[in-house]
Amino acid sequence: MRVPSSKLFPTQDRIHSGNAAPIILRQNFEANRRLEALRQFRKTDYLKVPLEQLDVAEVTNLTPIGFGDLRRAAFRERAGWEYPIGEGTQGLAVVLLPGVAEIRGNYIRAIAVRARVDVLRGSLNDAMDKICIGLGISKHVGETPFVVCKLNQAASASDILGPLEELIQHPASENQYWHLAGIPVPFVVTKPAIQLETYMWEKTVTELASLDSITSAKQWDSRRRKGEVQL
Numbered sequence: 001m002r003v004p005s006s007k008l009f010p011t012q013d014r015i016h017s018g019n020a021a022p023i024i025l026r027q028n029f030e031a032n033r034r035l036e037a038l039r040q041f042r043k044t045d046y047l048k049v050p051l052e053q054l055d056v057a058e059v060t061n062l063t064p065i066g067f068g069d070l071r072r073a074a075f076r077e078r079a080g081w082e083y084p085i086g087e088g089t090q091g092l093a094v095v096l097l098p099g100v101a102e103i104r105g106n107y108i109r110a111i112a113v114r115a116r117v118d119v120l121r122g123s124l125n126d127a128m129d130k131i132c133i134g135l136g137i138s139k140h141v142g143e144t145p146f147v148v149c150k151l152n153q154a155a156s157a158s159d160i161l162g163p164l165e166e167l168i169q170h171p172a173s174e175n176q177y178w179h180l181a182g183i184p185v186p187f188v189v190t191k192p193a194i195q196l197e198t199y200m201w202e203k204t205v206t207e208l209a210s211l212d213s214i215t216s217a218k219q220w221d222s223r224r225r226k227g228e229v230q231l
Contacts, residue, residue, distance in 0.1 A: 006182025007128045008164065010075045010136040020076035020140045023069055028102045030066065037062050038106060046113040047162055056117050063110035067133065070107065074136025079143045085196065100152050103141055108134055108156040115163035119170055127167050128179070134160035135183065147193045154188045 005011050041062040046054065073079075083095060111134040118127035135157060142153035168176055213219075 006132075006179045007125075008132050008135065008176070008179040009183045010132060010139075011182045014075060015077045016072075016075050018076045018078075020073040020079040020137075021081050023073040023076070024079065024103060024137065024140065025099055027066065027069055027073070028099050028106060034064055037064060041110065042105070046116070047109065047159060051116060051120055051166055054113075054116060054120055056120065059113055059117055063107075063114055065107045065110050065114075067111075067130070070111070070133050070137060071129075073140065074133045076140070079140035081144045083145065085145060095146075097144070097146065097148065100141060100144060100149050103137065104152055104156045104159070108137060109159050111137075112159045112163050115160070116166060119163060119166050122170070122172060124167060124170060124173055127163060131160055131164050131167070135187075139184075139187070142188055145193055145196050147190065147197055150188055150190050150193050157187055 005013050046059055111130050115127045115130040115134070118124070118130065138153050138156040138160065141156055142150055167173055
């Protein structure tokens with residue numbers, strides 16, 4: 001079945017070739033240059049403020065993000081994060097993922113709040129565009145191959161879906177049926193990440209590979225005394 005074109009998600013008919021990851025990571029750097037505005041933005045959960053009480057000027061001043069670059073990233077066909085997996089690297093359990101948290105904290109939530117502002121103003125096409133960007137970026141976050149990234153993807157998408165609910169309820173909103181049908185289901189696919197983390201622990205704690213050979217309490221105690229198994 002052909003996936004319908006959607007204004008709410010970057011469907012295949014609108015995708016461009018290329019890698020979104022460098023664009024997203026560069027945005028993290030740009031966001032860090034505006035730390036004071038971000039600190040002020042994070043003091044209030046603007047996603048929970050009633051729509052009619054949003055201070056449009058305040059929100060706009062505290063969310064100076066580049067929608068042009070974010071749109072470019074959202075509409076790329078893939079996000080290659082280049083983590084050292086399957087290259088003989090030991091200790092995958094200590095791979096750091098600082099950029100993942102920044103993606104949501106720095107601008108996924110900012111995109112969602114700005115979409116709420118558009119709904120409040122009645123600029124529904126602008127709101128749909130921002131929701132589309134947010135869901136596209138969230139999808140790319142999920143292309144990082146770790147469970148914590150899948151959780152971040154789900155949280156990011158949840159942030160974006162709040163303004164979508166408000167958009168649908170707006171009296172001037174068009175019928176969103178086919179636009180919603182273009183959003184992938186399931187949106188978060190966890191199986192590959194869970195499989196990777198099983199492999200990750202086997203490579204990081206090599207003793208796990210021989211646990212099946214321990215069949216008695218005496219053997220467990222012997223292995224523990226040798227420091228081969230930590231209990």
